[in-house]
Amino acid sequence: MTKSIPLLHFGIKTRHPNMQQEIELPILPEKISDEAHILRKGAAQLNIALTRIKGLKIRKRSIDARGKQVVFRIRVIFYIDESPVSEIFPAHYVNVAGASSVLIIGAGPAGLFAALRCLEKGLRPIVIERGKNVQERRRDLAVLNKAGIVNPDSNYCFGEGGAGTYSDGKLYTRSNKRGDVQRVLQLLVAHGATDDILVDARPHIGTNKLPHIIQAIRHTILKHGGEIHFNSKVVDITEASGEVTGVTLASGEHLNAKHVIVATGHSARDLFELFHRKRWLVEAKPFALGVRIEHPQEIIDQAQYHCSVRSEHLPPAYYSLVEQVGGRGVFSFCMCPGGVIAPCATDKGEVVVNGWSPSKRNNPYANSGTVVQVNLEDVPHAAKYPFALLDFQHEVEERADVVGGGNLVAPAQRMVDFVEGRLSSNLPANSYKPGTKSALLSDVLPAFVHDALRKALPLFGKKMKGYYTNEAILVGVESRTSSPVRIPRDKDTLQHPQIKGLYPCGEGAGYAGGIVSAAIDGMNCADAIEG
Structure with missing residues (x-):
């Protein structure tokens, strides 16, 4: 029997001895889609018979253009003497009809992912969005581009999915310390994104595909008892004795709740002004x-x-x-x-x-x-x-x-x-x-x-x-790289320091900078709510 070699010395990460092994391989661009080629290279580097490899999974993929020859660098798990297992990304949503409500102002990534997390916690998310759904929003964007006419409530910044929906869907982030980046990507895959976003060093969905994913998230929220209100502008957040009691809409309707997540994005200047009028801290x-x-x-x-x-x-x-x-x-x-x-x-x-x-x-x-x-x-x-x-x-x-x-x-x-x-x-x-x-x-x-x-x-x-x-x-x-205003919050409870039950959230409140970090912050705010 051949003496085993300590594979970690060769940049090989062993998951289960003689079962799964992870290595990094350089692959020429013209071979990146050739699974047989990758299998052969893997077998050679692992020094095992090709017939022993029963499958592979690419974990990470990036382009290395530092040398004269551009290559892809991939991290690959090879399944040795065992069949690969399909990955499943479970989401344990429960029907929340009749459960305690959480009002979420804004249907951008912070608001939508806060809503998904509420479903997992057994809380009933009620999402309030000043703009339109993604289908109707397209018409306003067409007028914006062709005639230069701005609808102040339906544009590239406001509407279902927030600023990211029609601004690309870039998912690259350095926010690993803020929360579970991989979980955000998995939820996007579960709602229709390709699993390439789990692998690519700079994941990207694309403006042509992201609206369909946003619609799928909407359907998940509604299917499990949540609500989403479009064309509904919040004009007041009410409180009594330092505790939030609900919100008032431009229509005059009042919605009651003990928890309000403010996830309005970096361009909702009227919400900043509302806080200032009420003498609630902003900076x-x-x-x-x-x-x-x-x-x-x-x-x-x-x-x-x-x-x-x-x-x-x-x-x-x-x-x-x-x-x-x-x-x-x-x-x-x-x-x-x-x-x-x-x-x-x-x-x-x-x-x-x-x-x-x-x-x-x-x-x-x-x-x-x-x-x-x-x-x-x-x-x-x-x-x-x-x-x-x-x-x-x-x-x-x-x-x-x-x-x-x-x-x-x-x-x-x-x-x-x-x-x-x-x-x-x-x-x-x-x-x-x-x-x-x-x-x-x-x-x-x-x-x-x-x-x-x-x-x-x-x-x-x-x-x-x-x-x-x-x-x-x-x-x-x-000029809208990030919000020029921050709404302060307690670092432990994530609540506004003056108002119990009020959770400043995401990019608009100054706690995120892109789709993934905003989604993470939305989930963190939902996690801070006690059911």
Whole structure:
């Protein structure tokens, strides 16, 4: 009998001796879908007969473009002398009709995942959403893109699924310490997402697919006795003796409950103002501000994959860039390979941009938010006045509207022209449907943001060949990176320090930054509620 070798010395993780073994393999792009090839490589690295491997499961998949040859790096579990077992992601939902109610303001990821967790706990979620369901929301987005008309309650930020529904469905997060990232991904798979999101290093659903998943989550909530109210705007949260009692809707209807989760997203300014009027604590919070930068996707592919033409076996390339300029962070944010720049204003008289990609990421452009840190000390009175950064954000968005000329037309400038302070004589073709207007972005951006971007972009060009080019366009403004207001809460109970039973939640309250982290925070808030 051959003496066993300690496999961990070779980067092999043993799960059950002689049954399941996990290893990392480099795989050429053209072989990534060839299971027979992966089986052969696995058998060779494990030094066992191919016939002993009865199946495999890829746990993680990422692209390694550091060398001249781009490869996929995959972590694979090989089933040796045993058959693989299908993974099941159980959700123990119970029928909650008649159970104690939890009011959830907002049907974004924080609100919807709070509702799913309520079902597991035997609590009855009642989700209140100011916007429309995903099907009806599409019509308002079409008008927004074609005519530049904003419905303040139904747009890219407000409506079923929240800002993420029509802004891509990126699932990459660094929020592992906040909760169970894998559980969020599993629930998305259970509601229709492909299981690729469990494997890919940068999981992504796509704007074309995410609405169907959101609908499936809605059906789960309704099937098990929960409620979802669309076109229902909360205008008051009521309390008595420091304990929440319910909410009042714009229709005049009052809903009673001892627990209210506020998951309204980063653009619900009216809820921040409601808290302030009621003398409930809110505070200014740092955020980031800048522009969307769009390149032809082929420029990014050539830079990242070291090629003249991207292989058909590789996805459109991604990038992440960060630089310190005078002690201030400048960084790319929400990068969209094969994507589209979208108008994300929530009211007339403002221009706000964001980005999204379809599931195939097959549009000819790559865009990314490129933003600069905005700190409390950058804005007068921010330490004392909770809306100082909110007002600052809004003023920039209004200037963008004025400089763009209205109807959501965005001020824009070619990259090198921006750095050298020239008005662009013309603008390249781009993906922003309401249209772009050549302008000096120095007329829109605060001086410290403008100057930091001017210094950072050539430095980015040194890090990534081809990035610094006049073929790239800067479109203003990227201002809704996160909420400029935080609603404080107790770190243990997750309740507002002044109001028992009131749970500030998710991105709008200042406790998340994307779909997955918001979903985790929603589940955490539901877990904090005693049935």
